[in-house]
Amino acid sequence: MKNSIVYTIAFTLALCASCAAVLTCARIAWRELIAANENYARTHAIVSALGLCGNDPKREEVVAAFAESAKLQDKADPDEADIYVGQVTEAGKLVVVGYAIEVIAQGKYGPIKGVLALEPDKQHIKALRIYEQQETPGLGGEVANPKWLKNFVGVPVSVDGEDGIIISSKVKGPNVVDSITGASKTTFAL
Numbered sequence: 001m002k003n004s005i006v007y008t009i010a011f012t013l014a015l016c017a018s019c020a021a022v023l024t025c026a027r028i029a030w031r032e033l034i035a036a037n038e039n040y041a042r043t044h045a046i047v048s049a050l051g052l053c054g055n056d057p058k059r060e061e062v063v064a065a066f067a068e069s070a071k072l073q074d075k076a077d078p079d080e081a082d083i084y085v086g087q088v089t090e091a092g093k094l095v096v097v098g099y100a101i102e103v104i105a106q107g108k109y110g111p112i113k114g115v116l117a118l119e120p121d122k123q124h125i126k127a128l129r130i131y132e133q134q135e136t137p138g139l140g141g142e143v144a145n146p147k148w149l150k151n152f153v154g155v156p157v158s159v160d161g162e163d164g165i166i167i168s169s170k171v172k173g174p175n176v177v178d179s180i181t182g183a184s185k186t187t188f189a190l
Contacts, residue, residue: 038132042102042113045129046070049117050086050098070100086117098126105189110134112143112189118157125165128152140186151177 027034040059043066047053052065073083084100100117114130130144142148154164159175166176167187179187 012032041131042115045115045131046084046100046102046117048125049100049129050084050160051117051126052086052088052097069097073099096120103128107133107135107143107189108140108185109136110188123156123158125152125155125157134187135183140180140183142183143179143186 040062044062047057047062047065047070050070051175052069052113053061053063069087071087073085075083081101082143086097086100087094088097089095095172098117098119099122100115103114103116104113111132112135113132114128116128117126118124119126128149130149132145133141135143137143152165156175158161159173164175166173167179168176169179169181
């Protein structure tokens, strides 16, 4: 009986069904925790990009910094992207330290989500943080590497009236960031 093709097919189907049931139950049971962790990753990226916390903050510090210092800017059109204004109090006055906007791109294997922060002058990048990506580790996954992301700091968002950042290994200029070798589709998406 165990050597029959019917047994092999039935065993394979039963194993697949039981594994799918276990994964589905885990996903349902942990749905709220998964959503909370995803929201925290986004919050941490906003706070980090705006420079509102130290290098290795605790979860409570990140949440407090977000609540106190990252304010959602009013928007005229509900379809506009959310822009967070980073504000700190210095000498009794509220000072803007930067602006953050969520960026979402379609990478090779899934969405790439991050936060782009601009300096208060809105002309230079303050920081770029990637908080979710599904790219190949060591290749496209390098988009979340802090070493590579540091290349964006100080890059102008507009040069000679042309808006945009260029990610390329061939082009040179003040608004150009070197691409990741072997991850052209990922860096092109970003």
